[in-house]
Amino acid sequence: MPERNIEFGKYGARGVRGSGLVARRLDELAGGIATPVTAKRGLIARLHYLTRTDHARAAAREAGLTVTDRTLKAWLEGRRTPSKANLERIDAAYRMVRRQNVARHLLRRLNREGRGTRVEFHPLNQSQVPQPLQRVVEYRSMNVRRWDRLVGAWAAGDDQGLDDAWTTEVLPDLGSQWGQFEFCSNVGFAA
Template sequence: MPGRNIQFGLYGARGVKGSQAVAQKLDELAGGIATPVTEKRGFLARVRYLTRSGRQREAARRAGFDVKPATVKNWFSGKSKPSRKSVEAVDRAYREVRRANVARHLKERLNREGRGTRVEIHPLNQSQVSRPRQRVVEYRHLNVRRWDRIVDAWEAGDEEALDDAWVEVIVDLGSQWGQYEYVTSVGFSA
């Protein structure tokens, strides 16, 4: 595995792991509450999302958000403010529960009944690398037909499994696949 044995950025190349770019894109597709959690409106919207049903409350509890109903009531009425720890717990639980809620839908949209989704891979930025050390890398695209492992790893928040699943996909680029382990961005839509 060529890309796993190098020191990325040693000569000035810039980019992110392809699996991280995929995770960012999946987060975008998952959508959600746009207002930041640090604002009252964004915080309360996330709490409302996590407490609107018994199933949501149970999922939030598993994700680490477990507060008393009275505390939630006080937050909504304005009688008390959440601590920084509570704000972080709400944001983390919201992301986990949101991912779990949209994962099945994303798999259906991305797999498209076996037709897959076209993925655009934009190569790493080599503008800071001296000329003799630059590689010839170009924009590439491929059609990913099986998204289940990628979405499952993203849903679980397992970066290592997501990286392994992504490497399994880019191997389809042929002998040059190691040049696309780090990228500036990965684009796809569903």
């Protein structure tokens, strides 16, 4: 098995960690509120999502939204507006709670009763790499059947765990040249 990339981009290659692209795609599949938190509509929608049940309130507190009920009520009624730091906390808490709520459903759709989901790997961009140093990399696709660790780490917000699951469970199935796909320009899949 090849070693992991230590000095990625040293000769001008461009790309993003595959696990980061997977997290981005899972966020897209999870959906959510499109209006930004800085708009009143987006703020109110996120606050309603985070406060509609006791379970949601507890998850929001775990995710870092630790304001009093009185402050939340004032924000919902429009009597006060949250600071920039609190807006960021509200958005982060919303994303975390949304991930936790959607993870089980998304996992079932991705695993498809053991059949898995087709994943496309688009190679890194080597246009800035001098010709003698360029690798031959091509587009690849394969069926990923084990999504449990990937979705679990994504739902928990564990970037390192997601990267470890990606590089130990998914990439080795690409064969002996899996190291070429540690960094990619895109990773695509649907659920």
